[in-house]
Amino acid sequence: MSRLLEILFGRLPIGWLQLTHSRTRFAAALAGVAFANVLVFVQLGIMNSMATATLRPYSFLNADIMISASDSNALSEGGNVARQWMLQAMAHPDVTAGMGLFLANVNWQRGATTLGLTTFGIDPAQPGFLSPDIAAKIGPLQIQMAGLLDRLSRGLPREEAAGIRPQSPLSFETSGKTLTLYDTFAGGGGFGGDGYMMVSDQTFLALLPARQSAAPDHILLKLRPGADPETVSTELRALVSDKTLRIRSFVQAGKDDLSYQQTRRPTGVIFGFGVIIGVLVGIVIVYQVLSTDVADHMREYATFKAMGYGQGFFLGIVLEEALILGLFGFIPGALVATGLLTLMGKLTTLPLAMTPGMIVIVFVGTLVFSMVSGAIATRRLAGADPADLF
Amino acid sequence: MALDDAPLRTSELNHWFGAGEARKQALFDVSLSIARGSLTVLVGPSGSGKTTLLTLLGCLREVQDGSVVLLGHELHGARPALGVALRRRLGFIFQAHNLHESLTAMQNVLMGLQVKGRVDKATAERAATHALGLLGLSDRMDYLPANLSGGQKQRVAIARALVGNPDVVLADEPTAALDRESGANVVDLLKRLGEARGTTTVMVTHDTRILDLADRVLTLEDGCIVGDQQR
Ligand SMILES: Nc1ncnc2c1ncn2[C@@H]1O[C@H](COP(=O)(O)OP(=O)(O)O)[C@@H](O)[C@H]1O
Ligand SMILES: [Mg+2]
Numbered sequence: 001m002s003r004l005l006e007i008l009f010g011r012l013p014i015g016w017l018q019l020t021h022s023r024t025r026f027a028a029a030l031a032g033v034a035f036a037n038v039l040v041f042v043q044l045g046i047m048n049s050m051a052t053a054t055l056r057p058y059s060f061l062n063a064d065i066m067i068s069a070s071d072s073n074a075l076s077e078g079g080n081v082a083r084q085w086m087l088q089a090m091a092h093p094d095v096t097a098g099m100g101l102f103l104a105n106v107n108w109q110r111g112a113t114t115l116g117l118t119t120f121g122i123d124p125a126q127p128g129f130l131s132p133d134i135a136a137k138i139g140p141l142q143i144q145m146a147g148l149l150d151r152l153s154r155g156l157p158r159e160e161a162a163g164i165r166p167q168s169p170l171s172f173e174t175s176g177k178t179l180t181l182y183d184t185f186a187g188g189g190g191f192g193g194d195g196y197m198m199v200s201d202q203t204f205l206a207l208l209p210a211r212q213s214a215a216p217d218h219i220l221l222k223l224r225p226g227a228d229p230e231t232v233s234t235e236l237r238a239l240v241s242d243k244t245l246r247i248r249s250f251v252q253a254g255k256d257d258l259s260y261q262q263t264r265r266p267t268g269v270i271f272g273f274g275v276i277i278g279v280l281v282g283i284v285i286v287y288q289v290l291s292t293d294v295a296d297h298m299r300e301y302a303t304f305k306a307m308g309y310g311q312g313f314f315l316g317i318v319l320e321e322a323l324i325l326g327l328f329g330f331i332p333g334a335l336v337a338t339g340l341l342t343l344m345g346k347l348t349t350l351p352l353a354m355t356p357g358m359i360v361i362v363f364v365g366t367l368v369f370s371m372v373s374g375a376i377a378t379r380r381l382a383g384a385d386p387a388d389l390f
Numbered sequence: 391m392a393l394d395d396a397p398l399r400t401s402e403l404n405h406w407f408g409a410g411e412a413r414k415q416a417l418f419d420v421s422l423s424i425a426r427g428s429l430t431v432l433v434g435p436s437g438s439g440k441t442t443l444l445t446l447l448g449c450l451r452e453v454q455d456g457s458v459v460l461l462g463h464e465l466h467g468a469r470p471a472l473g474v475a476l477r478r479r480l481g482f483i484f485q486a487h488n489l490h491e492s493l494t495a496m497q498n499v500l501m502g503l504q505v506k507g508r509v510d511k512a513t514a515e516r517a518a519t520h521a522l523g524l525l526g527l528s529d530r531m532d533y534l535p536a537n538l539s540g541g542q543k544q545r546v547a548i549a550r551a552l553v554g555n556p557d558v559v560l561a562d563e564p565t566a567a568l569d570r571e572s573g574a575n576v577v578d579l580l581k582r583l584g585e586a587r588g589t590t591t592v593m594v595t596h597d598t599r600i601l602d603l604a605d606r607v608l609t610l611e612d613g614c615i616v617g618d619q620q621r
Binding site: 010011012014017018020021297299300302303304306307308309310386387389390 | 441444445448450451471474475476477478479480482484485486488489490491492493497500501502504505508550562
């Protein structure tokens with residue numbers, strides 16, 4: 001290593017030799033940087049999985065515009081929208097179809113455990129509003145009290161999910177009613193529920209007698225090919241009489257939901273804050289290690305100054321040390337974080353995983369922030385006065 | 391030897407420490423010229439200004455009043471960059487060895503060469519090996535300072551000062567940490583360098599044995615040169 005650095009710098013790798021001179025101190029410094037990396041990775045992983053989980057239900061649907069109540073910040077939050085606004089919106093020449101979307105949580109009591117299923121009530125006569133793979137399976141939903149189950153639901157044995165087929169349906173009781181599952185689709189547990197379920201709007205209303213056919217949770221619209229959802233949304237805001245409604249393109253609705261989860265929901269804010277704390281911990285650790293190291297070598301630096309070494313040389317040493325700490329702290333940090341995220345993903349069935357994007361961002365960030373701390377630590381170099389040596 | 395050829399010259403050099411009430415003059419009108427290749431010894435009681443003079447000669451301190459001409463360059467009012475460049479042509483030997491604890495003897499000596507820019511590694515190591523050999527450290531080249539005796543460390547520091555063929559060597563009590571024999575060897579080595587390469591040495595010492603080997607002995611007292619003895 002020392003040889004390699006010597007060739008790289010064209011000088012003795014003093015930073016490396018200095019850092020590794022005390023093994024235990026070096027190990028402690030690396031552990032500190034690795035710890036900061038793990039913190040950042042885990043928080044980023046959770047934020048990433050939050051994004052995946054938030055946007056997942058949107059991927060089940062296929063719409064251009066979504067009309068929601070004024071207080072609807074997320075798909076499963078907020079009041080209802082009267083169906084009459086759908087009829088008004090459909091008067092717009094570019095709107096070709098509309099569907100009411102119902103949403104509720106349905107519990108499936110399975111012995112000791114309860115599966116909380118986020119349940120979508122959709123119109124089985126309009127498969128165009130569903131993603132192609134789900135649309136292909138909604139035939140059985142025409143039957144009353146039929147459902148499609150998320151086969152990746154948390155707490156559902158995979159073999160059991162695999163057994164649910166149109167020819168071998170599975171029934172369960174909920175709120176005193178019997179629901180029969182005819183097929184499955186791929187979803188996954190999120191922060192709000194253990195999995196998803198698709199039923200027809202009729203079944204939905206039968207399951208939840210308090211809900212009314214005239215008041216779905218959201219209204220989805222499809223546009224004529226080539227029409228711009230943003231433009232039409234703007235025009236619809238003028239057209240629809242209820243000015244409190246949120247009329248947005250479907251894509252925008254997903255984005256708003258995500259930014260709401262990440263910046264206004266306490267969990268999202270906490271994880272975002274965690275990333276900042278991780279970065280700060282890293283900066284403080286690297287600064288502490290390097291400034292102590294500079295302080296411990298004042299006499300040596302003063303001697304080098306007397307010998308004719310310039311400011312650039314000392315900056316080089318400290319930045320070399322910063323890079324070494326960043327690089328060698330990152331590697332174990334990334335390894336531990338990968339293991340930790342995988343384990344957490346297994347335990348929670350949240351989509352937690354190390355992604356190449358995270359690796360690149362955290363790697364570059366670690367090097368940059370290490371250099372910043374190193375640069376701050378070099379301020380102490382000014383204290384090395386060669387005149388004091390004699 | 392022409393006076394202009396002198397690598398070190400001072401004229402009416404004054405120096406003060408502190409400010410206000412505490413301001414205290416450490417050097418008074420010091421004027422001297424030191425010949426190339428000579429070994430000059432500075433003597434005088436403690437506090438007489440020997441170290442102050444040495445740091446001024448070696449561009450380690452800013453010249454406040456008067457003139458110091460080092461290797462043809464006026465130091466009074468000089469840019470810091472000139473000081474850095476000139477120091478690369480000097481060899482400093484401090485009372486304490488000031489070796490870098492995480493570098494081996496060889497690596498410490500190499501630092502004395504590397505300051506002059508990129509040197510071919512093999513050439514540099516040959517020069518460092520030679521310098522360490524001259525100081526009797528051939529078998530200690532890969533030792534860290536922690537594994538060397540006090541005298542060995544001081545000799546490594548001397549090798550570091552000499553490896554780059556300095557024009558001027560400035561030494562402050564360099565033999566204090568050495569035993570009688572190696573002390574004499576070091577002074578002998580500096581004398582031979584003076585004859586062979588024209589290396590000029592100015593050395594502060596209390597060691598009376600060295601006085602006999604010096605070309606010139608300057609005596610300082612209370613910041614003034616009170617004796618100048620050519621030998
Ligand atoms: N950094 C300093 N700050 C204040 N006074 C100093 C400093 N260095 C030296 N002096 C004073 O200058 C005078 C000369 O000191 P010095 O050159 O170290 O003498 P010597 O080396 O002959 O013992 C002394 O009175 C000393 O107290
Ligand atoms: Mg002194």
